[in-house]
Amino acid sequence: xxxxxxxxxxxxxxxxxxxxxxxxxxxxxxxxxxxxxxxxxxxxxxxxxxxxxxxxxxxxxxxxxxxxxxx
Amino acid sequence: xxxxxxxxxxxxxxxxxxxxxxxxxxxxxxxxxxxxxxxxxxxxxxxxxxxxxxxxxxxxxxxxxxxxxxx
Amino acid sequence: xxxxxxxxxxxxxxxxxxxxxxxxxxxxxxxxxxxxxxxxxxxxxxxxxxxxxxxxxxxxxxxxxxxxxxx
Amino acid sequence: xxxxxxxxxxxxxxxxxxxxxxxxxxxxxxxxxxxxxxxxxxxxxxxxxxxxxxxxxxxxxxxxxxxxxxx
Amino acid sequence: xxxxxxxxxxxxxxxxxxxxxxxxxxxxxxxxxxxxxxxxxxxxxxxxxxxxxxxxxxxxxxxxxxxxxxx
Amino acid sequence: xxxxxxxxxxxxxxxxxxxxxxxxxxxxxxxxxxxxxxxxxxxxxxxxxxxxxxxxxxxxxxxxxxxxxxx
Amino acid sequence: xxxxxxxxxxxxxxxxxxxxxxxxxxxxxxxxxxxxxxxxxxxxxxxxxxxxxxxxxxxxxxxxxxxxxxx
Numbered sequence: 412x413x414x415x416x417x418x419x420x421x422x423x424x425x426x427x428x429x430x431x432x433x434x435x436x437x438x439x440x441x442x443x444x445x446x447x448x449x450x451x452x453x454x455x456x457x458x459x460x461x462x463x464x465x466x467x468x469x470x471x472x473x474x475x476x477x478x479x480x481x482x
Numbered sequence: 483x484x485x486x487x488x489x490x491x492x493x494x495x496x497x498x499x500x501x502x503x504x505x506x507x508x509x510x511x512x513x514x515x516x517x518x519x520x521x522x523x524x525x526x527x528x529x530x531x532x533x534x535x536x537x538x539x540x541x542x543x544x545x546x547x548x549x550x551x552x553x
Numbered sequence: 554x555x556x557x558x559x560x561x562x563x564x565x566x567x568x569x570x571x572x573x574x575x576x577x578x579x580x581x582x583x584x585x586x587x588x589x590x591x592x593x594x595x596x597x598x599x600x601x602x603x604x605x606x607x608x609x610x611x612x613x614x615x616x617x618x619x620x621x622x623x624x
Numbered sequence: 625x626x627x628x629x630x631x632x633x634x635x636x637x638x639x640x641x642x643x644x645x646x647x648x649x650x651x652x653x654x655x656x657x658x659x660x661x662x663x664x665x666x667x668x669x670x671x672x673x674x675x676x677x678x679x680x681x682x683x684x685x686x687x688x689x690x691x692x693x694x695x
Numbered sequence: 696x697x698x699x700x701x702x703x704x705x706x707x708x709x710x711x712x713x714x715x716x717x718x719x720x721x722x723x724x725x726x727x728x729x730x731x732x733x734x735x736x737x738x739x740x741x742x743x744x745x746x747x748x749x750x751x752x753x754x755x756x757x758x759x760x761x762x763x764x765x766x
Numbered sequence: 767x768x769x770x771x772x773x774x775x776x777x778x779x780x781x782x783x784x785x786x787x788x789x790x791x792x793x794x795x796x797x798x799x800x801x802x803x804x805x806x807x808x809x810x811x812x813x814x815x816x817x818x819x820x821x822x823x824x825x826x827x828x829x830x831x832x833x834x835x836x837x
Numbered sequence: 838x839x840x841x842x843x844x845x846x847x848x849x850x851x852x853x854x855x856x857x858x859x860x861x862x863x864x865x866x867x868x869x870x871x872x873x874x875x876x877x878x879x880x881x882x883x884x885x886x887x888x889x890x891x892x893x894x895x896x897x898x899x900x901x902x903x904x905x906x907x908x
Binding site for chain 3: 648650663
């Protein structure tokens, strides 16, 4: 069985894409996380309604994340 | 009695479909879960307003899931 | 006094109907539950805006349930 | 001082009316509750936008209840 | 320092007014509360969009309360 | 490092302004708080859509507060 | 691995920008935080629908924060 946190561990230093509760999408390199699924991304790009914005390093509160997709 | 987590255990490596709080539907092969009903799906397909998108591996936060339907 | 979980226990293998937070109604045979009122239904039918859909076995997260009505 | 759970205890086998978060009103005989204020009602009637519906026995998740009014 | 629960204690048997998350206002005599700020009011009056309704005794779930104003 | 509760401690008996989740703003003298950031204000003024209302003493549930700004 | 709280620790006394659940953006110097990701900012500026407002010191409840971006 693949525990959800295992997928995060295997995705370290790889790019993942996230769907947030507020409808925004983020894509970035996962460099860290904790047990609450709070995440740290680097080289992050945000997409909202077709518009892209570079954000660099981002700390994300886990309770705002709906889906995490490793690339 | 069938505990909810038992259904997940029996559904391992089988396809399930999910209804999320934000109205999206996901279908994929369940490959893992934890006690919070965070889920790991593979070969996932997302459907929203009649449009389908292939997502591959997906980690899902349990608190965004409304219903889980084993196929 | 009738504890809420007692009602679930007595409803095992009987049909119940559920009202969910997102406005959907489900009706099915209750085959299991846990302390968080996560539920397992079988032979489930979903109704939304007058449309009915057969779902079979369904695992329901308790925090999405508003009311449980034994039939 | 009157603890909130005391009011529920005194209301056992009496009719109460409830206002839910989703705007529905329920009225029924309180036959049980637990520490989370999950409730069991019997001979329940639901009112929504002037329409009344008989529901019989209902288990209610406490976190959907806004106000409880003993009759 | 005045702890929030101290204000409730001092307000026992006095009238308070409440603003709820769903936009309703309640005014009544505070006769009890618990550590979760669940409240018991008596001689309660509800106001919503300029309309007043007498409710009598009311048990209020604390997580629906935004502000408590002693009169 | 300045812990969030330290800021509240230093703000005791001083005026603070609050932004609530429901869009209301409150300004008042902070006279108390607890570990959940439930707050007690005195000489409170509420502002909503340009309209000001005097509220006097107010107990605020911490989970409705977005930002606290010491004056 | 970079834990989310490590990023906050390294960002102490540096400017960060925040996206809140209610759509507001804040930018300020991070001077403190706690385990719940409650934050203390100084020299804070709020942006909402293209309008900027200076707020000075701000205490932020962590559960209102979606993303934290160190500058």
